[in-house]
Amino acid sequence: MTVIESPTPLSIDLDARYTLARAVAQQAGERALQMFRNRAALEVEHKGLQDFVSIADRDVEGIVRRAVSEAFPDDAFLGEESAAGVSATLSSERVVWVVDPIDGTSCFLNGLYAWCVSIGILVDGEPLIGVVFDPNSxxxxxxxxxxxxxxxxxxxxxxxxxxxxxGLLGVGFSHRLKPEAFMPFLGRLLGDGGMFIRNGSGALMMAYVAAGRLIGYYEPHINAWDCLAGIVLVREAGGTVNDFLANDGLLRGNPIMAAGQALYPVLMTLVEGPGEQS
Structure with missing residues (x-):
């Protein structure tokens, strides 16, 4: 059993949380898959431009939240569907579960297979556990x-x-930013002979970076629940990821950039532009 000792009486059992994260991701994913196959009956709301929520998102998040609450009642929880009500002090919690119940909701609702369940766990502000479950595959x-x-x-x-x-580079974009924040990067990428793919799920594409299926991933702004699990996956697979959690990235989101170690500085040049690296 791996335990992180604390100066307080609380100790963190990583093994138990790792085991639960894997089990509940599969349980939640199987429930999501049932709903995906009957998606015509789902009630859908629009949260904003290119942003949807369905009863499936809330149902699946509830499965994860209940499992975490029962097993680890002192752990904090940040889920996409409940993020609006979280406290600004969440970043100071010892253990935080960061969950996207269905990353790729638009794909889910439109009968596409690029969606997944994503669970990341932060301990003392560091991403230590990442699980991404793709029920379709x-x-x-x-x-x-x-x-x-x-x-x-x-x-x-x-x-x-x-x-x-x-190879193929994964990219993402949302209308939280203006297109001008993204188009110069695409121009540099294509100008250097690169090619990209956007499948609608940042968590799944980060997992593909870890698996070597994609050579890297870049998105100018992403939320924590979409990438925290992927950050752990990529780093543990020998890749490099930017400091996503800087400047309150947990609650505000940030750019994400991930790649193998050799490609990462090349990707940084494409993102920042020649002569702009810090």
Whole structure:
């Protein structure tokens, strides 16, 4: 059993949380898959431009929240569907479960298969556990700090690519930003001979970076529940990720940039532009 000791009486049992995260991600994903197959009956609301919520999101988040509350009542919980009501002091909690019950809701509602359940766990402000479950392919991506990343029992390794011409780059964009914040990057990427894919699920594409299926991923603004699990996966697969949690990224979101170690500085140049690296 891996335990993180605390100066307070509370100790953190990572093994138990890792086990629960994997189990509840699959349980929640199986419920989501049932609803996906009967999605015509779902009630859907519009939260904003390109932003939807359905009874499925709330139902699936409830499955995870209840499991966490029963097993670890002192742990904090940040879910996409309940984020509006969280306290600004959430970042100071010892353990925070960061959950997107259905990442890729638009794909889910439109009968596309690019959606998943994403669960990340922060301990003392550090992402230590990441689980992404894709019910459609029955793939469970999972990682814990210092233990490596896996899909099922198979170890994952980020791509060794050195240039954007050597594979597909995942990208994401939402209308929280103006298109002008994204288009220069795309121009530089295509100008260097690269090609991109956007499947509608940031969590799933981060898992694909960890698996070496994508050479990297970039999105100019993403929410924590969409990427916290992926951050652990990519780092444990030997890749590099920017400091997403800087400047209250947990509650405000931030840019995300992830790639294999060799490609990461190349990707940074494309994102920031020549001569703009800090």
């Amino acid at each position: 029955n793939e469970l991506f999972h990682a814990a700090r210092g233990r490596g990343a896996f899909v099922g029992e198979t170890p994952l390794n980020a791509s060794p690519s050195c240039h954007v011409r050597e």
